[in-house]
Amino acid sequence: MPKKSTVKPNSKTGHRRYSATITETNERAASRGMLYGLGFKKRDFQKSQVGIASTWGNVTPCNMHLRELAAHAVRGVRRSKGMPMEFNTITVSDGISMGTEGMKYSLVSREVIADSIETVVGCQAYDGVVAIGGCDKNMPGCMIALGRLNRPALFVYGGTILPGDHRGNPADIVTIFEAVGKRASGGISQKELEQIEACSIPGPGSCGGMYTANTMASAIEAMGMSLPNSSGMAAISKEKAKDCVAAGEAVMRLVQDNLCPRDIMTKEAFENAITVVMALGGSTNAVLHLIAMAHATAVPLTLDDFHRIGQQVPLIADLKPSGKYLMIDFVKIGGLPPLLKTLLNAGLLHGDCLTVTGKTVKQNLKGVKAYPRDQKIVMPLKQPIKEKGHLVILHGNLAPEGAVAKISGKEGEYFKGSARVFESEEEALKRILDGTVVKGDVIVIRYEGPKGGPGMREMLSPTSALMGRGLGQDVALITDGRFSGGSHGFVIGHVTPEAYEGGLLAVVQDGDPIVIDAENHLLELKLSKTEINKRMKAWKRPEPNYTRGVLSKYARTVSSASLGAVTDLED
Numbered sequence: 001m002p003k004k005s006t007v008k009p010n011s012k013t014g015h016r017r018y019s020a021t022i023t024e025t026n027e028r029a030a031s032r033g034m035l036y037g038l039g040f041k042k043r044d045f046q047k048s049q050v051g052i053a054s055t056w057g058n059v060t061p062c063n064m065h066l067r068e069l070a071a072h073a074v075r076g077v078r079r080s081k082g083m084p085m086e087f088n089t090i091t092v093s094d095g096i097s098m099g100t101e102g103m104k105y106s107l108v109s110r111e112v113i114a115d116s117i118e119t120v121v122g123c124q125a126y127d128g129v130v131a132i133g134g135c136d137k138n139m140p141g142c143m144i145a146l147g148r149l150n151r152p153a154l155f156v157y158g159g160t161i162l163p164g165d166h167r168g169n170p171a172d173i174v175t176i177f178e179a180v181g182k183r184a185s186g187g188i189s190q191k192e193l194e195q196i197e198a199c200s201i202p203g204p205g206s207c208g209g210m211y212t213a214n215t216m217a218s219a220i221e222a223m224g225m226s227l228p229n230s231s232g233m234a235a236i237s238k239e240k241a242k243d244c245v246a247a248g249e250a251v252m253r254l255v256q257d258n259l260c261p262r263d264i265m266t267k268e269a270f271e272n273a274i275t276v277v278m279a280l281g282g283s284t285n286a287v288l289h290l291i292a293m294a295h296a297t298a299v300p301l302t303l304d305d306f307h308r309i310g311q312q313v314p315l316i317a318d319l320k321p322s323g324k325y326l327m328i329d330f331v332k333i334g335g336l337p338p339l340l341k342t343l344l345n346a347g348l349l350h351g352d353c354l355t356v357t358g359k360t361v362k363q364n365l366k367g368v369k370a371y372p373r374d375q376k377i378v379m380p381l382k383q384p385i386k387e388k389g390h391l392v393i394l395h396g397n398l399a400p401e402g403a404v405a406k407i408s409g410k411e412g413e414y415f416k417g418s419a420r421v422f423e424s425e426e427e428a429l430k431r432i433l434d435g436t437v438v439k440g441d442v443i444v445i446r447y448e449g450p451k452g453g454p455g456m457r458e459m460l461s462p463t464s465a466l467m468g469r470g471l472g473q474d475v476a477l478i479t480d481g482r483f484s485g486g487s488h489g490f491v492i493g494h495v496t497p498e499a500y501e502g503g504l505l506a507v508v509q510d511g512d513p514i515v516i517d518a519e520n521h522l523l524e525l526k527l528s529k530t531e532i533n534k535r536m537k538a539w540k541r542p543e544p545n546y547t548r549g550v551l552s553k554y555a556r557t558v559s560s561a562s563l564g565a566v567t568d569l570e571d
Contacts, residue, residue, distance in 0.1 A: 016047075018127050044083050048127040048128060050083065050248075050251055050255070051124065051128070051129045052073050052130050053120070054088055054131075055132065056132075057091045059091060060092070060135060062158065062161075062204075062213065063134040063158065065158065065236065069240065073248040074248065076249040076252075078248075082252045089117055089120075091135055092109045094136065094458060095201075098177075099426070103458065104455030104551055108455055109137045109141065110137040110140055110144070111554070113145070117129070117145035121149055121151070126151075127151065128254060129146060130153070130155075130247050130248060131145065134159070134205070134213070136206070136211070136216060136283075139157070144296040146225070146296075147297035150260050154250060154356040156247045157226060157233075158204075159236070159240045160328055161204065161208050162236065166196050171199060172200055172326065173200060173201065174207075174464060175200050177468075178464045181432070181464060181469045184433040184469060185469045209319060209326055210320060211320075212285040216286065216289060218276055218280055218336055219274075219277050221336055222273045223272060224269055224354060224361060225261065225265065226356065227246055227247060227356060229335045229336060229337050230247075232337075250356055262297050264353070264355060264356065265294075266299065267299050267300070269353045270294055270301050271309060272350055274306055274309045275309055275313050276340070277290075278313040278390065278391060279315065281315050282391070283485030284485075284494070285482060285484075287303070287404050288482065290564075292564035292566050303402040306393055307521070311389070312348065312389075313348055314385070315386035316379045317330070317377065318376065318378075318385060319377070321485070329377055338371045338378075340361065342378075349361060351365075392406075392407050394522060395523065396522045396524040397532070398478070398514070399503075403478070413518040415476045418441060418442065419441075419442050420443055421446070421508055424445070424448070425462060432465045432471075439471065443462065444514075445459060445477065446480055446498075446508070449499065449500055450498065451555045452498050452500025453481065455554065456481050457481050459487060463488070463489055473490070476490040477492070478514070480498035480503065481493060496562040500542070504525060507536055508525060512525060512526075
């Protein structure tokens with residue numbers, strides 16, 4: 001639990017619960033001197049100081065516009081008589097690093113971002129925080145930091161990308177990945193592949209389907225930590241600029257009222273977030289990230305909560321990757337609020353949860369209109385795409401601590417096949433593209449877990465290659481790594497314990513029979529206990545891939561995926 005400020009709120013310091021520690025008394029003259037050097041005037045020491053933390057960087061389209069959005073948030077804070085203190089943290093690009101060794105740093109970046117925001121805000125004694133993120137790992141990274149700090153704060157999503165155009169059809173990052181598989185099977189020419197890669201990413205914004213970024217933005221809004229409809233805006237839009245100004249104004253109200261993240265991020269709020277993820281067909285990464293965010297706020301959240309809610313909430317949004325439509329289509333019909341209203345009216349949301357508006361979920365949704373009658377993106381609850389949640393928690397001898405499957409219903413609920421084992425993602429991708437992997441195979445990719453990789457890489461390249469080769473319903477894939485929100489098909493990740501920690505995945509051999517039963521929530525290696533015990537007795541942990549640097553440090557501190565892959569788990 002974070003320590004409370006030693007400065008007691010009173011008529012003199014009321015809204016400066018933290019910054020007063022560096023602006024009051026003669027002993028803080030040097031602190032004030034440094035602030036004068038930043039442009040402060042004497043009157044400014046009586047204003048609340050608000051950290052504007054953005055993950056801007058010109059390394060990915062997801063985040064390339066966040067500097068401008070941060071400037072809008074600065075305006076909002078100034079308009080409300082606060083002192084905005086802008087700073088940056090890192091971001092990395094999954095889309096660029098996917099399928100390479102560099103992808104091992106992706107999940108690590110979540111922790112670096114959380115640690116850096118906590119470090120700056122804690123050191124500088126800011127009274128409030130506006131965190132702005134645009135890519136999938138920096139969004140939970142921001143939220144983990146806000147949960148740890150527990151001082152008035154809210155999150156701003158950078159917004160979704162506009163779709164590219166390939167021969168009159170909308171295109172995005174997954175279009176490119178799947179085109180690689182089509183090219184390998186001879187379905188498209190080299191020239192067409194090059195055309196697709198050149199036109200699919202037209203500018204700023206996060207990946208365009210209900211992939212991890214849009215999933216997490218929707219979950220955070222449902223949780224109450226973003227302004228209403230903050231997740232339903234294009235990155236390059238007047239609405240998003242206004243949203244940032246409004247966020248700067250809103251944080252000042254939060255500071256004045258001392259309304260903090262842990263007042264909002266309750267168990268019920270996390271349940272609202274899970275409900276929305278299930279209804280939208282969101283990313284498997286939401287399981288990992290929401291558990292990590294809950295850990296930061298001391299809220300008990302487990303895989304069992306996802307299972308319980310998934311049994312109650314149907315999949316009703318026809319959004320990519322398993323569906324037809326992009327996030328921008330969802331934005332055009334009204335975004336998230338009408339969905340929240342639908343779920344609330346059905347008794348599937350906790351309407352009394354507080355939000356960053358200072359109002360409850362139910363109060364925020366008053367007056368929200370239903371989706372247009374002629375839209376085909378969000379189905380009625382009574383006519384769902386899938387009657388139960390698409391994120392299925394599996395257990396069995398291969399995953400006694402749990403695994404996460406993404407079953408939209410199009411793949412079926414049951415798969416039995418023969419193991420085809422690979423020790424890395426790269427090896428698996430080669431064998432998919434060259435035709436070695438065939439119908440009936442269960443691809444096993446191991447030693448890709450949080451500790452074994454380390455870093456728990458996403459498997460978008462092999463899953464997209466399977467789709468591109470037309471094997472999406474005929475081949476399953478299981479791994480102790482994880483998946484991009486763009487992955488779909490019969491895919492199971494987050495297998496725990498991971499292979500590096502002695503999980504049964506470590507001793508699976510080519511040809512072993514494996515059963516995936518989503519209906520009964522089972523993931524089983526169909527071998528005798530005698531054979532399994534024999535193999536486990538002979539197994540030896542491989543040497544670590546890294547012994548120095550950030551990846552080595554991460555491997556030594558990271559928890560199991562079933563616990564959110566956090567790095568500050570108590571002993």
